[in-house]
Amino acid sequence: MSFNHAVQATNQLLDALPPNDCEQLLSKCEHIELNFAEVLCRPGERISHVYFPTGSFISLVTPVDGKAGLEVGLIGNEGMLGLTLMLGVDLAPFHALVQGAGPALRMTAAAFLSELGQSATLQQKLKAYLYVSMSQLAQTAACTRFHVVEARLARWLLMTQDRAHSNYFHVTHVFLAYILGVRRVGITKAANALQKRKLISYQRGNITIIDRAGLEAASCGCYRADKESYARILG
Amino acid sequence: MSFNHAVQATNQLLDALPPNDCEQLLSKCEHIELNFAEVLCRPGERISHVYFPTGSFISLVTPVDGKAGLEVGLIGNEGMLGLTLMLGVDLAPFHALVQGAGPALRMTAAAFLSELGQSATLQQKLKAYLYVSMSQLAQTAACTRFHVVEARLARWLLMTQDRAHSNYFHVTHVFLAYILGVRRVGITKAANALQKRKLISYQRGNITIIDRAGLEAASCGCYRADKESYARILG
DNA sequence: TGTCGTCTGTATGCTAGCGCACGTAGTTGG
DNA sequence: CCAACTACGTGCGCTAGCATACAGACGACA
Incomplete structure (x- = not known):
């Protein structure tokens, strides 16, 4: 593939x-x-x-x-x-x-x-990027505390899709568990739920985002918050 | 008082x-x-x-x-x-x-x-402080995810004692609950546990740290990690 | 001295996520 | 073609923390 x-x-x-x-x-x-x-x-x-x-x-x-x-x-x-x-x-x-x-x-x-x-332009840009990174760090901290695994997973998939510039990428449940700080089984359940809702397809680490809008709805507001923060400061 | x-x-x-x-x-x-x-x-x-x-x-x-x-x-x-x-x-x-x-x-x-x-000195100092702040933000994110309320409370009390420069300060359970992102009852239970262990005394928002060393033992490693981070970069 | 507001303690039932263990399906390689 | 490995699915008992509700305790102030 x-x-x-x-x-x-x-x-x-x-x-x-x-x-x-x-x-x-x-x-x-x-x-x-x-x-x-x-x-x-x-x-x-x-x-x-x-x-x-x-x-x-x-x-x-x-x-x-x-x-x-x-x-x-x-x-x-x-x-x-x-x-x-x-x-x-x-x-x-x-x-x-x-x-x-x-x-x-x-x-x-x-x-x-x-x-x-x-x-000077580089300096200014990077300072702005640093500011955004800090904001997102705080956002992630709060997200990790308050939101359920399924929503956090949806957020992560969206963020990753943006950065992969592709609706397809590779990552295993074990890896995701480490990243999100939960058990592997927690990821399995959440990913299954998203798959049953036809938002993603998932086999042996090969993820395809099927319904991006649906995934946004399934994610917590943190994804949107991050994008807005980025756009406001660096847009 | x-x-x-x-x-x-x-x-x-x-x-x-x-x-x-x-x-x-x-x-x-x-x-x-x-x-x-x-x-x-x-x-x-x-x-x-x-x-x-x-x-x-x-x-x-x-x-x-x-x-x-x-x-x-x-x-x-x-x-x-x-x-x-x-x-x-x-x-x-x-x-x-x-x-x-x-x-x-x-x-x-x-x-x-x-x-x-x-x-230039001010600039350099503040940049270093910013670096430390970021590290601590990440530490807090991880702490919030993995550590139980009692340990997090102990950490917060130690951090606050350092900044209050006093073993006595005022803060209610409601306030602490907001700060730590948990229910007020969660704070009540944790604070009680610490009190029963003679580490703090607590009445109507008036906190006194009784046994600092004991509190450090009761807290997660994040308190120490923060201090080390600060000392290494700004010490 | 009584009353009201604030702060703390306790009870009950519930849920998300944990730890552990084991089962199953693809994939690779001799 | 079988063995070994990797990745995913499931089950079970457990715990921390949740939501809600209510009761007691202390303090300020009339």
Whole structure:
């Protein structure tokens, strides 16, 4: 089966820059391919590179009590990984793992910081993106506390569909359980419920979104809230 | 009963600045008194002032589904409110309400931004503080998901004791329930359990921490994690 | 001193999600 | 073609926390 990504050539943060800045930045980037489940950084470790996903997407997970975890961010071609470098701290705050394989642009931390000093527009954009990331982190915290697994799953599928730029992607129940901080069985039940309602189809990790509108209705308001937050600040 | 605050004269972020920068900043501040339960800003609204608590502390709450809420940050004299201004966005991301009455330093948003441009040290400190705030936000998200109310309450009491600079402070069960995103009855039970274990004493909103070490043992690891995060980045 | 409002304690029935264990269906590979 | 592995489905007993309701306790103030 083909993965059918409508791969985006570039990254929205970079696209928004003046042509000169953008070209300059691209000249410092290398094109790489991210592999599924690849770990790009671990909490507390040095950040060696920043990543601008183009056709891939990355999950930020905060580990808890050694074993469990909770996703606190999802980065597609609308964002970047390594943002915290611009706060003058070169330690990664979260676990970053590749959720959707595909192309990305990569840059060394040093090059990134140097470029950041050159382009005021880049700086401004990234600050805005950081603000949005914080808002979404808080939103996720609240969502995780108050909403049932089924709604949270629906939200996650929508967010992922947006970042995969495809109605098809691959992710197992075990993985989802880790991401959402619940048991695998909880995901199985929720996914089944969504499937019975003809919103998605699901077999051995291959997810297809069938009814996007229905899925939005099944999700909690957090999905919409996130989109609005993004649009208001970066739109 | 006296509130017995060992009131700190100043704010740690300001104290860490070179004397000149600090004086300059203080000259732009006004000394004010924050009242209990006072709302300093609402999500989506313009930020008019930034606040540096000295003897007071402030709770950041993200509202959810109109009614409920969840605390995503706690600001004492180790931090400040209005940090996001330095990201070039003048909209408040959260609800800020005064949790502990007392003195604070206040500055207009415009003055803050202007001063920020003058002092590189201030900028660097605040960026580091922002990084820590983000880490703690993620920690709170995970904590809220995985830890039981009793442990979360213990953590909150410790965090608050640190910021109140006193083993005595005032907060009702209803308030705590809102902050921790649980029912009031859940707080009642948890607080009772802690009281029976002689870790705190509690009557009509008047809390006294009796056994700090015991409380630390009763809390989840998140309290320690937060402190370590703060110490590593800002210590 | 009584009354009212605020704060805390307790009871009952309910549900989402947990831990554990086992069963089943596709997939891969010798 | 069989074995091993991966991924999904189900069942059972359990617990934390939910919603609601009501009762007692303390304090302020008339």
